[in-house]
Amino acid sequence: MGKWVQLFWGFFKVGILGYGGGPGSISLIQAISVNGYHWMDNTQFAEMLAIGNALPGPIATKLAAAIGWQVGGVMGALSALIGVVLPSLVLMLGLYQVLLAHKSNPYVIGLIRGVKPIVIVLLVLLILDLIPGTFPAHRYVIPLVIFILGLVAIKELKISPVLVIIGSMITGALFLR
Structure with a gap:
């Protein structure tokens, strides 16, 4: 049962901290699964990422399911999927009305504009980290x-x-x- 809790908790952190969707989450998933819990190495992660990018759907959930399956079978995949989706689900249900009411607020607009460059930097750093093992x-x-x-x-x-x-x-x- 410890593996399932680790998978849930690891991907729960990705779900909470992965602002910007899949692209912003990829580097977090890599850090957690390669450096944090050591579920795989960078080469395995790069291969999983390549296959996941070729398939339709959100990359964070595909990686969660694949890594969860590899680490803990069916229950591992479910634990990781629930972990990565739960924060977004709760936040979307709870904060939708608040954001809708303040969508024209300059602070909210500035916050969103300020996060976009960070997501781009995270993607570039991820690419630079994966190139040596991939090619x-x-x-x-x-x-x-x-x-x-x-x-x-x-x-x-x-x-x-x-x-x-x-x-x-x-x-x-x-x-x-």
């Missing part, structure tokens, strides 16, 4: 080419991101073994 020094070229081609395909050729993701997964499976 060994001699294998940067193909992922960089896949990234550039994907960017061109989406922005210039107007190809659906879904098709680009599927193509990137196939290319990675073929060339990045």
Whole structure:
């Protein structure tokens, strides 16, 4: 039962502190699961994050379910999911009316604008932390080419991101073994 409580508590902290949705939560999940509880290493986390990003839905809940499953089976997945969702659910139900009443307040507007750059910095730090384990020094070229081609395909050729993701997964499976 200790694992389930750890999963709940670890992901409860992510749910409370992960302002900005999934992107803001990814670095917290990484810190808790890699550095805090040592449920996995950075390479395993990067692989789980890559798979989670390829699937539809919120990334924080996908990571919670996957990590919870890996650590504690079905009950671990449920514990982690409840932990990550519960704070948002309670806050949304309890504070919705308050925020609605004060949505034009300059302090509330400033608070929201001030948090956005922090989320971007957290994402950049996460990327810099994951690159060494994900792409060994001699294998940067193909992922960089896949990234550039994907960017061109989406922005210039107007190809659906879904098709680009599927193509990137196939290319990675073929060339990045």
